[in-house]
Amino acid sequence: xxTQHRIAVLAGDGIGPEVMQAAEAVLQAVSQRIGTGFALEWxxxxxxxxxDSGDALPEATLRACEAADAILFGAMGLPHVRGAxxxxxxxQLDLRMHFDLYAGVRPIRTFAGxxxxxxxxxxxxxxxxxxxxxxxxxxxxxxxxxxxxDEEVFxxxxxxxxxxxxxxxxxxxxxxxxxxxxxxxxxxxxxxxxNVFASMAxxxxxxxxxxxxxxxxxxxxxxxxxxxLNLVMKPWTYDVLxxxxxxxxxxxxxxxxxxxxxxxxxxxxxxxTVGLFQPAHGTAPDxxxxxxxxxxxxxxxxxxxxDWLAARPGGDARLADGAALIERAVEHVFASGQVRxxxxxxxxxxxxxxxxxxxxxxxx
Numbered sequence: 001x002x003t004q005h006r007i008a009v010l011a012g013d014g015i016g017p018e019v020m021q022a023a024e025a026v027l028q029a030v031s032q033r034i035g036t037g038f039a040l041e042w043x044x045x046x047x048x049x050x051x052d053s054g055d056a057l058p059e060a061t062l063r064a065c066e067a068a069d070a071i072l073f074g075a076m077g078l079p080h081v082r083g084a085x086x087x088x089x090x091x092q093l094d095l096r097m098h099f100d101l102y103a104g105v106r107p108i109r110t111f112a113g114x115x116x117x118x119x120x121x122x123x124x125x126x127x128x129x130x131x132x133x134x135x136x137x138x139x140x141x142x143x144x145x146x147x148x149x150d151e152e153v154f155x156x157x158x159x160x161x162x163x164x165x166x167x168x169x170x171x172x173x174x175x176x177x178x179x180x181x182x183x184x185x186x187x188x189x190x191x192x193x194x195n196v197f198a199s200m201a202x203x204x205x206x207x208x209x210x211x212x213x214x215x216x217x218x219x220x221x222x223x224x225x226x227x228x229l230n231l232v233m234k235p236w237t238y239d240v241l242x243x244x245x246x247x248x249x250x251x252x253x254x255x256x257x258x259x260x261x262x263x264x265x266x267x268x269x270x271x272x273t274v275g276l277f278q279p280a281h282g283t284a285p286d287x288x289x290x291x292x293x294x295x296x297x298x299x300x301x302x303x304x305x306x307d308w309l310a311a312r313p314g315g316d317a318r319l320a321d322g323a324a325l326i327e328r329a330v331e332h333v334f335a336s337g338q339v340r341x342x343x344x345x346x347x348x349x350x351x352x353x354x355x356x357x358x359x360x361x362x363x364x
Contacts, residue, residue, distance in 0.1 A: 004037045004038065004039040005036065005037070005038050005039065005069045005070070005309060005316075005319075006039050006041065006067070006068045006069045007027075007038050007039065007040045007041070007068060007069065007070055007071070007072050007305075008041055008043055008061075008064050008065045008067075008068035008070070008071045008072070009024075009040045009041060009042045009043060009071075009072050009074075010043055010045045010046070010061070010065075010071065010072070010073045010074065010076070011042060011074040012045065012046040012047075012073065012074040012075050012076035012077075012283065013046045013047050013048050013074075013075060013076050013077060013078050013283045013285075014075055014077075014078065014282070014283025014284050014285045014288045015074075015075060015281075015283060015284045015287065015288050015293040015350075016046070016073075016074025016075035016076065016283060017074060018288075018289075018291070018293050018295075018350050019074055019075075019279060019293055019295040019297075019298035019350065020072070020074040020298065021350075021354075022295035022298055022299060022350055022353070022354040023072060023295070023298045023299060023301070023302045024040055025354055025358055026299050026302060026326060026329075026354065026357055026358060026361065027040070027302060029358045029361040029362055030306075030322040030325055030326060030361060031322075032362075033321075033322065033325055033361060033362075034318040034319070034321050034322045034325070035318060036316060036318050036319065036322075040072070041064055041068070043058075043060075043061040043064050043065070044058060044061060045057050045058065045061050045076065045091050046076040046077070046089075046091065047076060047077050047078040047081035047088070047089045047090075047283075048078065048081070050081060050089045051081055056076075056089045056091040056094075057091035057094050057095070062095075062098065065095070065099075069309060070274075070275050070276070070277065070305050070308065070309055071095070071274070071275070071276040071277070072276075072277055072278070072301070072302065072305060073092060073095075073276055073277065073278035074278065074279070074298070075278070075279065075281060075282055075283040075284070076089075076090060076091055076092055076283065077089060077090045077092075077282065077283055078283060078285060079285065085145070085147075087142075092269075092276075092278070093139070093142060095269075095276060096134050096135060096269055096276075097135060099271050099274040099276070100135060100271045100272070100274075101134055101135070101269035101270060101271045101274060101275075101276055102133060102134055102135045102163065102166060102167060102170075102270075102271055103131060103132075103133075103134065103166075103167060103170045103268075103269070103270040103271070104130075104131070104132035104133070104134040104245075104248060104252075104267065104268075104269055105129060105130075105131055105132075105174075105267060105268045105269075105270060105304070106129065106130040106131075106132065106248075106252040106255070106256075106265065106266075106267045106280060107128075107129045107266060107267075107300075107304070108126060108127075108128055108129070108130070108255045108256060108258065108259050108264075108265060109126060109127040109128075109259065110123070110124050110125065110126045110127070110259050111259075111264070111330070111331060111334045111335070112124075112331070112334065112335040113334040113335040113336065113337055113340075114259075114260055114264075114334050114340070114341075114344050115260070115344055115345070116258070116259065116260065117257065117258065117260065118232070118235075118258060120234075120236075122234075122236040123235070123236065123258070125236050126235050126236050126258055126259055127182075127236075128235065128238045128239055128240065128241065128255065129174060129178070129239075129240050129241070130240075130241045130242075130243070130248060130251060130252050130255060131167060131170060131171040131174065131240060131241065131242045131243075131248075132167075132242075132243060132244075132245060132247075132248025132249065132252060133163060133164065133167040133242075133243070133244055133245050133248065134245055134248075134269060135163060135245075136158045136159060136160060136163045136245065137157055137158070137159065137244040137245030137246055137247075138155065138157045138244070138245055138246035139245040139246060139249075140156065140157065140158035140245075141155035141156050141157070141158075144156065157197070157199050157244075157246075158199075159199040159200070159202055159203050159244065161202075161206055164202070164203050164206040164207065165206055165209070165210055167242060168188075168190070168206065168207050168210035168211070168242055169210055169213075170242075170270075171188045171240050171241075171242035172186075172188055172210060172211070172213075172214040172217050172219075172240075174240055175187060175188045175217045175239055175240040176214070176216065176217055178239065178240065179217070185217075185218060186216075186217040186218065186239060186240070187217065187218040187219070187220070187238075187239040187240065188211070188214075188217055188218070188219050188239070188240045188241075188242055189219075189220050189221065189222060189227075189238060189239070189240070189241050189242070190203070190204060190207040190219070190220070190221040190222070190241075190242055190243070191221075191222055191223075191224050191227045191241055191242070191243035191244075191247055191248075191251065192204050192207075192221065192222075192223065192224065192243065192244065192247070193223055193224050193225075193247075194221070194223070195223060200244070203244060204221055207219070207221065207242070208221075224243070224247045224251070227241070227251065228250075228251065228254060231251065231254055231255060231258065232254075232258070235255065235258050252265070252267070252280060253280075256280060260341075260343060260344055261294075261343045262279070262280055262281035262282070262297065263279075263281060263293070263294030263295075263296055263297050263341055263343055264294070264296050264297055264300075265279065265280035265281065265297050266278075266279060266280065266297050266298075266299075266300035266301035266303070266304055267279070267280040267297075267301060267304075268301065268304045268305070268308065270308065275305065275308045275309075277301040277302065277304050277305040277308070278298075278301055279297030279298045279301050280297060281297055290349075291349040291350050291351060292342055292349045292350070293349065293350045294341040294342070294343060294349075294350070294353065295350050295353055295354055296330060296341065296353065299326060299330060299354075299357060300326070300327070300330065302326065303322075303323040303324075303326040303327050304323070306319040306320065306322045306323035306326070307319070307320055307323040310323070325361055325364065326357070326361070328360075328364060329357045329360035329361045329364060330357055332360045332364070333353070333356040333357055333360055338356045339352055339353050339356045341353065
């Protein structure tokens with residue numbers, strides 16, 4: 001191997017370490033195919049680490065993340081581990097703020113060979129991306145809540161021109177790239193609540209300003225409540241969605257359900273210079289250690305990481321080839337019926353799915 005890409009690994013809690021082991025095995029197999037290697041540094045962080053040490057995100061872990069080429073994240077948080085204010089210990093939010101990872105990218109697609117929850121024939125052809133602003137919106141209130149005795153609490157939503165402009169710009173550029181790859185026109189749909197909140201009316205105004213800079217990409221807007229309905233009724237009609245932090249948090253789980261659940265939902269938290277990639281699912285403490293976790297979201301998140309690394313200035317094109325190999329391997333094992341995750345009515349867990357994907361990578 002002529003190159004070693006340094007990857008900071010934060011496996012975290014619950015099923016995080018289990019699916020991360022799957023990603024490690026797949027990356028090892030990919031490295032043999034593309035001729036470039038990965039140096040994975042496993043680092044402590046998370047709710048259990050907080051219980052053990054009193055620190056959810058050690059300074060040494062943060063420094064290692066700063067020095068890495070990319071961050072690969074499993075899952076963090078446990079329902080019973082909470083801070084003094086009653087909220088969960090979730091250091092992934094601290095990482096987003098520290099590295100200014102403003103673009104939460106949540107791609108969702110269906111896979112041949114796996115059933116879809118929706119009965120409509122077009123439901124087999126869902127392929128969309130939700131782009132979530134991840135540094136402000138209602139999440140800005142985290143740690144800033146105005147608690148007034150035991151009677152009322154105020155959480156403040158913050159929307160800025162800078163934050164909205166850059167997330168909308170990210171969404172339009174993504175739609176243009178998807179249009180080129182998929183051979184069809186691109187479209188960005190803004191999701192807001194501009195009929196009620198001044199902050200959301202401002203979000204829409206900035207979105208329209210950015211849309212005017214991208215005349216080659218179609219643009220429209222919808223209210224979040226109507227979008228929740230439309231994403232169930234006709235999700236195959238959407239391309240790229242862009243939205244505020246809290247709305248994106250909710251809708252990203254909804255769209256995952258449309259293709260079978262959180263085990264199929266990869267994600268990336270991306271800034272101008274740093275990328276963190278993780279499955280969108282949680283720690284699933286109810287199945288931890290049972291081998292039931294579907295690693296697909298983790299494997300596809302690793303593929304997203306390789307694509308992002310390849311696209312960086314001076315990036316290695318072989319990494320994009322590696323991302324494509326992972327995606328094709330995942331497609332193959334499901335389309336051929338070799339494996340079926342448990343949430344789809346199958347009997348295959350973490351090890352079986354990982355083994356099938358690794359074998360597909362070696363023989364493809």
